[in-house]
Amino acid sequence: MGLAYLAAVTPPDWTVTLVDENIAPAVLPDADLVGITSFTSTINRAYGLASVYRARTVPVVMGGIHPTMLSEEARQFADSVVRGEAEAVWPQVLRDAQAGCLKPLYEGRPQRLADLPHPRRDLFDLGYAWGTLQTSRGCPMDCHFCSVTAFNGRRFRQRPVADVLQELATIPQRHIFFVDDNLLGYGRQAEARAVELFRGMVERGLGKRFVCQTSLNFADNPQVLKWAQKAGCKMIFVGLESVSEGSLESMGKSYNLKKGTDQYAACIRRCHAHGIGVIGALIFGNDEDDPGIFDRTLGFIRTSGLDVIQITFATPLPGTRLFEQLQREGRLTRTDFPRDWKDYSFSRILFRTRGMSAEDFYRGMVYVKDHLYTPMPFIRRVFRTLLETRDPATAAMAYKLNKGYRRGYLETAYFQPYSSMHRRASARKPTRSRRPFAARDGSPKGPGRRAVDDRSV
Numbered sequence: 001m002g003l004a005y006l007a008a009v010t011p012p013d014w015t016v017t018l019v020d021e022n023i024a025p026a027v028l029p030d031a032d033l034v035g036i037t038s039f040t041s042t043i044n045r046a047y048g049l050a051s052v053y054r055a056r057t058v059p060v061v062m063g064g065i066h067p068t069m070l071s072e073e074a075r076q077f078a079d080s081v082v083r084g085e086a087e088a089v090w091p092q093v094l095r096d097a098q099a100g101c102l103k104p105l106y107e108g109r110p111q112r113l114a115d116l117p118h119p120r121r122d123l124f125d126l127g128y129a130w131g132t133l134q135t136s137r138g139c140p141m142d143c144h145f146c147s148v149t150a151f152n153g154r155r156f157r158q159r160p161v162a163d164v165l166q167e168l169a170t171i172p173q174r175h176i177f178f179v180d181d182n183l184l185g186y187g188r189q190a191e192a193r194a195v196e197l198f199r200g201m202v203e204r205g206l207g208k209r210f211v212c213q214t215s216l217n218f219a220d221n222p223q224v225l226k227w228a229q230k231a232g233c234k235m236i237f238v239g240l241e242s243v244s245e246g247s248l249e250s251m252g253k254s255y256n257l258k259k260g261t262d263q264y265a266a267c268i269r270r271c272h273a274h275g276i277g278v279i280g281a282l283i284f285g286n287d288e289d290d291p292g293i294f295d296r297t298l299g300f301i302r303t304s305g306l307d308v309i310q311i312t313f314a315t316p317l318p319g320t321r322l323f324e325q326l327q328r329e330g331r332l333t334r335t336d337f338p339r340d341w342k343d344y345s346f347s348r349i350l351f352r353t354r355g356m357s358a359e360d361f362y363r364g365m366v367y368v369k370d371h372l373y374t375p376m377p378f379i380r381r382v383f384r385t386l387l388e389t390r391d392p393a394t395a396a397m398a399y400k401l402n403k404g405y406r407r408g409y410l411e412t413a414y415f416q417p418y419s420s421m422h423r424r425a426s427a428r429k430p431t432r433s434r435r436p437f438a439a440r441d442g443s444p445k446g447p448g449r450r451a452v453d454d455r456s457v
């Protein structure tokens with residue numbers, strides 16, 4: 001979306017082409033100026049593309065999350081770097097490019113969202129199955145592992161509801177993903193705004209089905225749930241992060257701590273009662289995690305009715321407090337940058353862990369995922385979504401998302417040595433261990449058998 005927002009503030013004498021490598025490898029068109037955006041894990045590809053254009057003497061500007069956090073690094077590969085939200089500064093960048101005097105660094109700033117034009121959707125690939133839309137920026141929470149507060153600031157800025165509704169009406173796709181880090185926000189005013197938005201969607205008869213990211217407080221206000229359901233909310237993505245309060249504390253996840261992990265299940269049930277499924281994001285690898293975390297997490301998933309599960313390893317993204325802490329403590333294990341950024345993909349242990357070895361974390365991760373993605377629990381979970389939400393569209397979405405996460409898991413090569421499911425995938429007979437997880441130096445043995453040096457996988 002970032003590039004579509006920049007296109008919207010690009011003067012009409014420029015012709016803009018948007019190339020999205022999420023769809024297919026780019027056929028690199030001729031250009032007078034190239035702007036590149038990238039996450040951390042894909043930054044080497046971005047630097048490669050920048051080199052191709054610079055070899056053709058086409059100036060390259062980089063922006064977005066990674067170049068903002070590491071502008072010195074990005075400047076080695078680009079003619080210019082824009083830090084932060086770029087709408088206000090972009091026209092100046094273009095003027096300087098036209099005059100042949102691009103500066104090496106431009107500073108963006110948090111924008112007043114009411115002033116922004118709508119992103120240029122006409123540039124998006126027609127094949128996008130989901131329409132995306134942003135209604136707010138910023139997050140007051142500042143969790144240890146997250147780069148959103150460092151990037152967009154702590155102030156939660158929201159667009160006027162009328163403007164959002166107007167934009168929604170121009171989106172051709174039926175399925176919408178609100179890219180806000182928290183569509184709802186916090187407090188009474190935020191809840192009233194969410195109700196106004198959802199009610200507006202109903203009154204305009206937009207007929208959308210949508211997924212959004214939010215906190216557990218989404219389930220606290222019956223009006224929010226009622227109007228979200230009517231407006232077509234099928235799933236919410238919630239950062240539960242951990243079932244261990246010690247781990248939540250080390251992550252600085254104050255909201256979940258205040259709520260209490262014992263409230264997770266009740267919140268999920270309230271969403272289900274309104275036909276809304278819950279995608280729960282969980283993180284392993286925290287300093288406070290002990291060998292019991294894997295069985296406790298599985299137990300929670302089974303009893304809570306969580307519909308879709310995203311489990312990743314704690315990943316020290318640049319610009320986060322987690323990165324700074326691990327760097328200060330000399331615990332990062334992959335520091336040959338920029339090359340090693342490719343490993344910052346949320347599926348690897350990237351630092352010397354405490355409480356358990358990296359190998360135990362890999363084994364624990366496959367132990368949990370083997371349990372989640374063997375056929376019976378997989379099928380049972382999707383049926384439970386149908387039974388509890390009584391919404392076939394929600395269940396269909398849960399099925400597709402579970403299938404996607406399962407495929408992602410099976411295709412992650414460095415889990416293979418630890419996983420009976422991977423080993424048996426070729427024989428088409430995945431099984432799971434019925435024994436509880438045990439760390440390597442304990443007994444009984446856990447599901448993994450072969451030790452793998454973390455650097456070799």
Ligand code: B12
Nearest residue numbers: 001002035036037039040062063064082085086147179346
């Ligand atoms: C929507 C979203 C997704 C969507 C869509 C991703 C996509 N490809 O577009 C989905 C769910 C698929 C997704 C997946 C992932 N995501 Co995501 N995602 C987001 C989210 C919530 C919003 C992004 C967005 O659209 N913002 C709205 C636009 C308007 O803002 P923007 O992109 O920042 O653009 C502005 C500026 O950055 C700047 N700018 C941006 N690009 C450029 C380029 C130039 C040339 C210039 C001058 C300026 C500029 O100008 C824009 C206007 O102000 C962000 C969080 C966030 N708040 O940004 C995380 C975020 C970007 N995601 C993140 C991550 C890690 C991922 C995954 C790697 C997670 C995973 N476990 O796999 C995957 C990667 C998948 C992939 N290859 O695309 C991290 C990235 C951190 C990092 N350092 O890399 C973020 C920041 C979340 C976080 N908690 O830290 N994500």
Ligand code: SF4
Nearest residue numbers: 139141142143146181
């Ligand atoms: S993880 Fe979510 S709540 Fe925490 S700072 Fe990031 S966006 Fe905010």
